[in-house]
């Protein structure tokens with residue numbers, strides 16, 4: 001294979017999250033590279049209606065022309081192309097041509113992880129919001145923001161994506177922060193949970209296990225949770241676009257130019273995508289995986305279809321009563337199970353409609369008859 005050092009400038013690529021020397025490439029990637037010998041890897045950093053912006057090195061983002069089938073919005077409506085077949089932020093692609101004017105994407109490389117959500121405003125579509133991420137930091141403040149149920153929701157969305165979730169509780173320095181109680185409330189999650197002060201440089205050391213070279217991380221969490229504060233601390237820069245600045249700006253927008261891909265001193269790259277903020281189940285989540293503790297107990301209920309409400313012999317309720325299981329966690333389990341089931345139904349309906357549209361007889365019904373079409377000239 002003709003993989004030269006020039007098409008693989010590893011140090012430059014590593015800053016944007018590439019960690020595969022040519023000889024260690026996944027076969028699917030190697031095959032695409034072989035099919036496009038003149039192409040080089042680049043990473044999708046921004047996705048706009050008008051197209052993509054990609055990076056080949058850190059801090060330089062250029063527009064890139066994409067494949068025509070990714071540009072036609074209509075092809076999605078007609079179900080000709082699966083939205084997941086289209087690049088998303090974090091995706092690795094192959095590009096040819098010179099930036100900034102004639103860069104073009106020639107292939108999408110297969111993903112090793114993808115965080116998806118049900119698209120906002122539509123019921124049945126799925127969107128990849130971030131691809132090829134290693135770790136997602138679920139950020140939650142130890143103040144009024146603290147909400148184990150919301151954390152469970154984030155974890156549910158991340159479960160099965162191939163991404164490692166880590167819960168980061170910020171504001172541990174606040175007088176009203178009850179770190180012990182919070183850790184206790186989250187003990188059932190089965191993922192790493194850390195409490196820290198996002199303004200303290202020591203936060204970077206605490207998160208170091210997930211910040212190694214070639215790793216890609218994202219931050220999710222509600223507004224005010226401390227994501228920007230933590231980003232700045234990880235970057236090692238003084239607070240720029242958080243609190244103080246923003247409080248003086250009534251519109252709540254920072255003026256700093258937004259950068260979607262940041263290189264951290266520890267070697268990892270931080271991907272900051274606005275799409276991560278609004279999260280809805282897609283219907284493909286595995287509630288059982290995120291709530292393995294509740295599921296294990298549910299298997300011991302007397303009735304297979306136990307709703308854990310009034311049924312006799314309910315092991316889940318027994319565990320709640322004995323203090324083994326948090327009643328709010330169970331309530332959230334039931335709520336999220338319903339939501340996922342609802343989303344799964346809509347997804348199934350959508351897929352059935354798509355299959356229906358492909359039946360030739362039905363498809364023709366969309367066209368006007370020839371006499372109709374010519375009648376009015």
Ligand SMILES: Nc1nc2c(ncn2[C@@H]2O[C@H](COP(=O)(O)OP(=O)(O)OP(=O)(O)O)[C@@H](O)[C@H]2O)c(=O)[nH]1
Nearest residue numbers: 170171197198199223224225226227228229242243
């Ligand atoms: N005391 C303390 N304050 C913090 C900590 N983390 C964040 N804050 C403060 O909380 C406020 C909100 O933090 P941001 O970093 O702007 O929150 P964000 O998650 O980026 O919010 P959005 O940009 O709206 O999504 C700011 O005033 C921060 O200074 C922390 O660990 N300790």
Ligand SMILES: [Zn+2]
Nearest residue numbers: 301306308314
């Ligand atoms: Zn039960």
